[in-house]
Amino acid sequence: MNRRVILAAGCLCAAWLACGSAFAQKEKEWAAPPRFVRPEIATDEGGLWSMMDREETRLRRSPFSIRDPALHDYVQDIACRLAGEHCADVRVHLVHTPLFNASMSPNGMMQVWTGLMLRVDNEAQLAAVLGHEIGHYLSRHTLERLRDIKSRSAFGQFLGLFGLVGAVGQLAVLASAFAYSRDQEREADRIGLILMRQAGYDPLEASKVWRNLQLELKARPDGDPSRTNPMFASHPASEERQQTLKTLAEAAPGGSAFEERWKEKLTPFMRGWLADEVKRGQHEESIALFTRMIAYAPTRPEFFCARADSYRTRGKGEDWKAAQSDYDAAISIGGEPAETHRGLAAIYRQRKQLPEARASFQRYLELAPDAPDAAMIKSYIEESGT
Amino acid sequence: MRNLLLIVVVSLLAGCVSMSKVDSGEQKIGDRMSVTLDGPWNRINAPGLGPAEIWTMEGMPVDQLLIYSGIKNEQIVHAARTGTGAPKNFAFRSNMLPDDIAAMFEGMLTRDGSRYKLEKLEPVTFGGVKGLRFEYSLTRKIDSVLLIGVGYAAVSKGELFSILYAAPKLTFYPRHIARVEQITKSARIKE
Structure with missing residues (x-):
């Protein structure tokens, strides 16, 4: 040296x-x-x-x-x-x-x-x-x-x-x-x-x-x-x-992070705050944030759903593929937000995969029958045929 | 919303804002849409207000009727701000699904930090074209006033046509909503 x-x-x-x-x-x-x-x-x-x-x-x-x-x-x-x-x-x-x-x-x-x-x-x-x-x-x-x-x-x-x-x-x-x-x-x-x-x-x-x-x-x-x-x-x-x-x-190291207590107290609010973040429309920032959150807690389906929503609403190039992959990941983890299925259905619908779109919209309504957009989703299901 | 008010206030101070009367009867909005009014409205004219016509019954800070006619693919639906730190711009895309259109308007209405809640989204015929109707509540950031809003929209030949109305929940929304609904029912989009 x-x-x-x-x-x-x-x-x-x-x-x-x-x-x-x-x-x-x-x-x-x-x-x-x-x-x-x-x-x-x-x-x-x-x-x-x-x-x-x-x-x-x-x-x-x-x-x-x-x-x-x-x-x-x-x-x-x-x-x-x-x-x-x-x-x-x-x-x-x-x-x-x-x-x-x-x-x-x-x-x-x-x-x-x-x-x-x-x-x-x-x-x-x-x-x-x-x-x-x-x-x-x-x-x-x-x-x-x-x-x-x-x-x-x-x-x-x-x-x-x-x-x-x-x-x-x-x-x-x-x-x-x-x-x-x-x-x-x-x-x-x-x-x-x-x-x-x-x-x-x-x-x-x-x-x-x-x-x-x-x-x-x-x-x-x-x-x-x-x-x-x-x-x-x-x-x-x-x-x-x-x-x-x-x-x-x-x-002078020491002390605790108290991660479990934080998760327990904050989980009831997370989905709403994730949705607020997506709606800011600052997709690049939000995707970086959600990517970090997924790396930190890879078993939280709501994080995958939020990142998928950001990709889907940004809609650049092949963002739909990244969105679909994240929606699928959220579903495979289980306990996913109902909106996961609505987002996935929207991708299928735009890609003219109507049977898949129909099934996903139906799943969304099963999970969120009183959603404010239920009437619109029912019309999508009717349009996509049987 | 706050940006819109700011533009109007600044323009007013600069003497650039004018208000004109919109008479009863048929009114052409843009090249392809018309509405029929059963009473007069006030139109706000000022530079930099964005692509919508802005009408009001009570004055800008109180109620607003936004009328969009022939918005093209990738066109921004509000007065755009550019530069570092400017809030996100929201643009129409002609392949948007109805709930994407409602979400686009949600984004537009919350650029200043106002809180929005979608109350209802349903399919309707608007202007003779298959479209959507949505109801929402909006807590305005600038003064914490709770507004109620309704929006109609349809896409024809890749162009967006839409009418949005919002007013304070107390007094003003109930006072004018019947007139607004009459206007939306009278809307015609030329195919």
Whole structure:
């Protein structure tokens, strides 16, 4: 081996060890702050909380809010275990939006989108994202942003036009409009890992979240994740982030992923969220996501059905073959969604294989007799003859 | 939906939007479709609204009647946005099955994150051609208002003809749905 390679390898090892040991040291040094007290309304922080309170009231009433008590309590419990002493101040809201995102406001309001829950493989991966958001909360990063903006004189002069109350409101709006700095993101990552470990989660799962999301977003035709996903707008480059998280986690391994518990709690919602993902119409991203999900859990028929639906609706070249193969795979696993047969029937129908189309449509109606499109399916069956 | 409203608001501010009256009686839509109205409607005219004619009784944010006539294979069915990060465009394909057409409109209506639920899809004759009718509910992302919608569509000579109507569930949909159904029944597609 040449000397330069040995030297480079040695440097890398040293850097890795230094990084890991530094993290271990920082973990010992870091302590969560005491619970926050509601700030005075006349202060900048009070204005920020007040604005977020209004947003939370709106969110509680929103039809996009998921009101399933069991799911809510499950995710709230994960957030609580991470938040420790701050548990009583963290209020989780599950939001029906098929994109990867979670956020936490200074007043303790945490939003978790369904697109995030679809994309994580286990409880530890969700804990990684929630721990990161709690990291922002504990470090009061939003307030830092607000004050950073406030300190800029040009903004100050502009905001003076609105008077004190108006200025606070405008600052709050601006603060929410500006993303966290990359240093803040790195700090939140580090705290998130500490919280994960303290709550008994395997910190190695954190780096997998970003690796998985990066794979999916790279599949997009425009290929720039930062333009298409709210979580990427300010975050450090995912390769760097993934590697850093992995290195930090490897320095102090342990904990569990809690995969079975995650699967048990989430299975009742998966089919609906998979359908939402297909309907986004971002076929390349969705196919990459479903391919990864199939590789991770190859006995879940709903994953094959979802990928088949994406291929079929994209309809490029020989996509129908890939779709048919996935529908067949879902059926051979068993317990497939009724829509598997409808999709398969549509392919047969377009390929003029009418007896097969008829049989598949009939199977769909057997499994979903009250489907909203039952009348249309019956007409297809009649058209395809006996 | 939000994009459509945005275009109208921007155009309105720029003085590019106009509203014209659509009179009772027979109205030709495109080259091959006509409808007969038993009362007047308002037509919205603005650049960049997409291939559908947009009519309304109460005003754009409240109710919309979209009328498509002669949409060609691969033609996008809404005001298209391009560029990085733009939401997916939805285009008609002449080999679409009826449920694919309903799904295409679902995609169009949910580009802004609104929530859609198909309530019913059935075969009907539309404009004298074998087609489909679908009912849906839509929770609008921009203001969380629950809309009820109905759509009719048929494909003739590889071209799409369709009428979609949506309005808030409370008050407005019940107020106008009978007039909308009358329009869809009066539709004629020239073979």
